Amino acid sequence: MKIELRNIDVQLTGSQETDELFVSGYVNKTGEFSQPLGREKRFVEKIEPGTFNRAIEKGNDIHFLAEHDNAKLLASTKNGSLTLREDEQGLYMKAKISPTSYGKDYHQLISDGLLTNMSFGMQVPAGGDKWSKRSDGMYERTIEEIYLAEVSVVRNPAYVQSSIQARSLDVTSADELFLMSKNNEKEGIITMTNEKTLKELRAQLEALEAQENTNEVVAIENRAIENEVNETRGVELFLKGDMHSEEVRALTTGSQSITVPTVLSNTIVEKLVEQAALFGRSKSFQPTSGTLEVLREDKIGGATFIGEQENAAVDNELTFDKVVLEQRRAATAIELTQQLINDSGINIVDYAVGVMTKRLAREMDKSVLKGDKANKQFEGILTSTVAETVSTIDFATVADADLLDALLDVTLAVHPDHLDGAVFVVNRPTFNRIAKIKDADGRYQLVKDVVNGKPAYKILGHEILIQDHMTGAVAGEVAVAFVNFGVAYATMVKKGASMKRINADTKNALAGTELLLLDVYADGKILNETAIKFIKQSV
Structure with a gap:
């Protein structure tokens, strides 16, 4: 960054106290515009008050020179022989000149009034000044931040520029x-x-x-x-x-079988979930291998109140058991005629998938209720020996008020955290009996509602699902199951169904039909029996 020099016509005075040589005076007046500067492009400038104070506070060494000549050092802030301060008028200096031969000479010239001009060298950092243009075309420069390098006594301002330049000082005109x-x-x-x-x-x-x-x-x-x-x-x-x-070759796994495409396999699973009312409400898991182990809390320990400095005899045991979901084969078949297959007006794929998934959904819901693991089925909730039986009543003779109380008791037996999503599961005759319950004023308690865009029936705020596979009013059997399937039951469906076409046997060949077999692999197990409550038919 180049040094800018400013020559100021001020009254610099010299004095001698005993053997010491002193000079003092103002280096620059702040807040006042200078005389026009520049020869080709004219501008005036002023240094804002406070600018010199900030420069002095930077703490760099500032020298008092003769004619801006570093070889003619007269005083310096380095050893305290030069003192600089800014007051309301501007930058004031006082220097004790070193008694060198040229120091004595310049002190004498100042004392005689032959040298009265002061000059200072400064560097203006980026952003340290502002420029504006007057209406008469003259530019104004306002300086707010500088780096003060030195102050000098000069003989002839016109000579200063040329002589400094001759000494290779980096000066900006x-x-x-x-x-x-x-x-x-x-x-x-x-x-x-x-x-x-x-x-x-x-x-x-x-x-x-x-x-x-x-x-x-x-x-x-x-x-x-x-x-x-x-x-x-x-x-x-x-x-x-x-x-x-x-x-077909891209899907074929055998001479008469194919792997169902992913998009169609996903559609089958979606339809199963949609059409299987119980299976679709369960807690679904996605297997990564042949089996899937789901942890289930078996014991969570306890807590107790004790006195100060007494041993805390607390059951802190936390144990889990496992619910193992396996791959159980679920299969269904549909017989298709050649006329149906070749009828261009029917989407045979959608038709076949729709019929077979509906059949699978019915069978899966049946297995969720009454499945027997020993027969390679799901674990049915009605087979549970742990789930609580809340009431035992005779549905043929029970009064409306008692039946309503029994339904209320079974909902109260479920933990409040498990009530949201819990449903009643009954067969058609039991539903018809519940539908006729009236209160003391003769009002029916069954409410018709819409759930997920479909008509539904509710009682005590909970949906009723009609399942023909429920045992109903059979002595000692479960007539009403109140279950939160999302908490109580875990299911798994393995991705990748397979489809097999059978048409080579004599029966199908003679009848002109084909048998289409769909295989999926799934499983279902009880996960939390506290979310399952029963009402049984009395003996």
Whole structure:
């Protein structure tokens, strides 16, 4: 950074006390505009009050020189021989000149009034000044921050510039300073323009990247849709017996069987969940291998109140047991005629999947209720020997008020945390009996509602599910099950169903039909029996 020199016509005086040589005076007056500076481009400047104080507080060494010549050092703040301070008028200096031969000479010249001009060298950091333009075209410069390098006594201001330059001091002239300010202004505009251009380019690049990502996503989605179409087409051709088509070969696992495509397999699982009222409400797990172990709290320990300095005899045991979900094969079949298969007006794939999933859903719900693990079925909740039987009543003779109380008791027996989502499960005759319950004023207690867009019936705020596989009013059997399946029951469905086409046997060949067999692998186990409560038919 170049040094700027300012020559000030002030009254510099000298004095001698005993053998010591002193000079003092104002180096610069603050808050006042200077005389016009520069020869080609004219401007005036002023140094704001406080600027010199901040410069002095920086603590750098400031020297008092003769003619800005570092070889003619007269005094310095380094050893305290130069004192600088800013007051209400400006920068004031007092120096005790070292009694060198040139020091004595300059002190004598100052004392004789032959040298009265002061000059100072400063550096203005970026942002340390402000420029403005007057109405008459003259520029004004206001300086608020400087680095003060030195102060000098000078003989001839016109001579100062040339002599300093001859000594290779890095000095900025007023004209150079003006040009620098204008260049900086232009550079600022250019910089702002470049920054704006850069921002625009970045925005364009981001837009291109976003478009590219969108195109890539669209391409992936299109490929996925194309694969789904080809896979569904493959299933349709498989049903029609075209085993040599490219779409079928991609799905074939054997001479007459295929792996159901992922999209169709997911549809089967979704339909199972949708149509199997009990299975769909259960807590579903996704297996990563052949079996899945689900931890279940068996004992959570306890707590107690004790006195000070007494041993805490607390049961702190926390134990778990495991519910193991295995792969149990669930299969269903549908017999299709060749006319149905080849009828272009029927979507044979949707039709076959719809019929078979409905059959599987019914069988799975039956297994959730009454399944026997020994027969490779789910674990049925009605087989539980731990679930609590809250009431035992005779549904044929029970009064409405007593039946309503029994239903209320079974809901109160469930932990409040498990009530949300709990449902009553009954068969059709038991539902008909509950539907006729009236209060003392003759009002029916059954409420018709809409749940998940479908009509439903509720009593005591809980939905009633009608399941034909419930035992009903049979002595000693469960007539009403109150269950939160999302808490009480765990299920698993393995991804990847398989489909087999059977048409080579004599029966199907003679009848002109095909047997389509669908296999899925699933399991269901009781997870939390405290969320299962029963009402049984009395003996």
